[in-house]
Amino acid sequence: MQKKMLAVPLAMAAALGLALTGCSSSGATDDAGGELQIDVPDIPMQEELGDFEDEVNIVAWSGFVEPEWSDAFTAETGCTVNRKVAGTSDEMVQLMRTGNYDLVSASGDASLRLIVGGDVQPLNLELIPNFGDDIVEGMKGQLYDTLNGQSYGVPIGRGANILQYNTEEVAEAPTSWDVVWEEDSPYAGKIIGYDAPIYIADAAVYLMAHEPDLGITNPYALDETQLQAAVDLLTQQNAIIGDYWSDPVKQITAFNGGDVVVGTSWEVLKKLSENRALEGTLPEEGSTGWSDAWMLGAEAANPNCAYAWMDYTSAAEVNGQIAMNFGMAPANAAFCELNDEAREHCELFNATDEEYFSNVWFWTTPIEQCIDGRTDVTCTNFQQWTDAWLTVKG
Known part of the structure; x- marks a missing residue:
């Protein structure tokens, strides 16, 4: 099993550049425990499989569709795999809306937009027997791919956005995100943050723990007052930021060169940096994260393939090949028992540790209908987050 972990996270950085996010608790319920209903187009679900077509057209992140496994699929089914690599979630949404593609490997910031926009169809999981007991529970029934009791996505993999630090500069291992958010941080000027509107959710996670009177219960369900509080915190941080990143190479270079010593990262970047002084942790406040899923186009020309x-x-x-190639936790837990290499990979990415991921709020598109279950206010949407991020960056 060949590893190609460096090139792939580079693509992921571009892919997530405009990302927005969703929560770690089940997406089928609101924060009060009741079923959350969101208006979606009524698109029929395929009832049974027919004959395979000659091809399948897929929009995917780099590293998700590679010859080492797609060629075997073609030999087995006769379905030629045609891949279109996308660089951002926005590009994925636009491509799926053309109707020219059957499948997309959507992140949480794209998936809810695709569902609500009527661009993808609900899935008949009985036609996907490998979607079974071995799929980790924390990737089933999430808001970013499951609405109103219907599944729209088949999980591929997930990851957390962790706090990374240089042990040669950060003497005491941090347990809180306060070292990157508070203006009196001893590492002011050497802090790195994520350069995208979704980073607003990271501020909201911190505020949930430290300013409970704001009433934030989901970092992707912010009313105007809550969004402004997150913007104020981000603006405060902007004064002590050393750099922002969306390209992993830039982040690795900044840490390895000593320009920054603490900030937001992915688990895979510590390994890719080959810097033994770097460590990472999931702070006590929790964190944001990302999860990807296959989604079927509403007008797919090749649904059986x-x-x-x-x-x-x-x-x-x-699934394990994809996870190792991309640098993430696999969705299928059975991969973790295949061999020593698989076990090492799963341990590195906390693949089957649901306690770990219970503290991660996975990307979900912010929409005007509050996904925390509130009905007495209107929440802020994707465009408002984008506009707000521009004010932070100046």
Whole structure:
């Protein structure tokens, strides 16, 4: 199993550049425990499989669709795999809206937009037998791919946005995000933050713990007052930021060169940096994170090949190949028991540690309907977050 971890996270950085996010608790319920209903177009679900078509057209992140497993799929099914690599979630949404693609490997910031926009169809999980007991529970039934009791996504992998620090400069291992948010941080000027509107959710996670009177219960469900509080915190941080990053190479270079000593990271970047002084932690406040899923186009021309692909890539070995290639926790936990290399990878990315991921709020598109269940206010949407981020950056 060949690892290609450096090139892939580079693509992921671009892919997530405009990302927005969602929560770690089940997306099928609101914060009060009741079922959350969101208005979505009524698109029929495929009831049974037919004959395979000649091809399947897929929009994917770099590293998700590679010859080492797609060629075997073609040999098995006769479905030729045509891949279109996308660089951002916005590009994925635009491409799926053309109707020219059958499948997309959507992140949480794109998936809710695709569902609400009527661009993807609900899935018949009975036609995907590998979507079974081995798929980790924390990736089932999430708001970013499951609405109103209907599943729209087949999980591929997930990851947390952790606090990374240089042990040669940060003498005491941090347990809180306060070292990157508070203006009296001893590391002012050497802090790195994520350069995207979704970083607003990171501020909201911190405010949830430290300013409970704001009433934030979901970092992706912010009313105007709560959004302004997050912007104020981000503006305060901007004065002590050493750099922002969306390109992992830039982040690795900043840490390795000593320009920054603490800030937001992904688990894979510590390994890729080959810097033994770097450590990472999931702070006491929790963090944001990301999760990707296969989604089927509402007007897919090749739905039978698409279902076959979703099933094939949900099998332990293939799902593991994708996870190792990309640098993330696999969705299929059975992969973690295949061999020593798989076990090491799963341990590095906390693949089956649901307690760990229970503190991660996965990306979900902010929409005007409050996904925390509130009905007495209107929440801020994707465009408002984008506008707010521009004010932070100046």
